[in-house]
Amino acid sequence: MKTGNPWIFLTGWLLAWFLTTLPGVASEKMEEPSEAMVRTIAKSLRCAVCQNQSVYESNSDLAKDMLGVIRSKVVAGESEYAIRDYFFQRYGDYIYLEPTxxxxxxxxxxxxxxxxxxxxxxxxxxxxxWRRPSSPIAPVTPADHSFKERLQRELKQIES
Amino acid sequence: MEYLWKIVLLAAVLFILGLFASGLGNDSRNIPSPLIGRPASVFHAPALDDGPEISLESFRGRWVLVNFWGSWCVSCRHEHPYLLQLAKNTAKRSDFVMLGVDFKDTREGAKGFLQALGDPGYRQAFDPDQTIAIDWGVYGAPETYLVDPQGVVRYKQVGPLFNGWFEKIALPLMEPKHENR
Incomplete structure (x- = not known):
């Protein structure tokens, strides 16, 4: 009996293999519960030899070993506060990515x-x-009325 | 009122410029150590030369110069002649001892370093996964700590020790306690 097109078989097999080894699927199944705490702590600490990278993100040797120290302390059952404080006592304010x-x-x-x-x-x-007017408009006074009348009179004289 | 505002503005600008100016001299790689004035972390570590374990507490009662180094560190090469000289000059002092911590290193690498550049003769602890270094707040090499006879960290030198370092920095810290010297 023929098993159909070998290409379909191969593609299907590859797809199945690909899906099961996707980073998201693979890592979440293998991660231990303590690792989440390690990640939280490592993300909040600054790698001492990098300018603005967390211990978790950095690839430097120091950051990797700091991660190792965090991991062993988490496994030993120390609290998040105690572990953060351990680094604070040794490296000072600098070690916190977000200032306290x-x-x-x-x-x-x-x-x-x-x-x-x-x-x-x-x-x-x-x-x-700036908005306050510097010289308020003066109110109309009787003197202005007489001036206006005179102006009208003189204008009429010119016209006539 | 106008005049006052001008003075306030000028003062504010000068203050900010002053802050900038004082910040210019800072090296962002130089992290101030919070360990000064606090008890040094004690450690028990294997020796680089496979000798007996090294314990910091065994040096209590003497000033201890703890030098963190590695064969991978270029500045340590530059520093090494001074360490050789300092070890020789202070060999007769009963109140002062030197101690090396070779961290993030291999035994072969460190031994090769000492063979090539000279062995200062003091004891060397071996800290391959830098747990001691992290415990001491080390973030680079070389870094050197001066620990007093009570086990309290009194000084931290980031970067190589320089010629005359001992007389300029260590002795003034050590002298008040040894006035008869």
């Missing part, structure tokens, strides 16, 4: 908004000042 909102760092967070507010208030004051 404690201590003098609050100034960093609030500063721009305070500056924005001060700027807006200053702009408002300036706008008010």
């Amino acid at each position: 909102t404690q201590g003098s760092n609050r100034l960093l967070w609030i500063g721009p908004f305070v500056a924005l507010l001060v700027g807006a208030l200053a702009l408002l004051a300036a706008l008010k000042k």
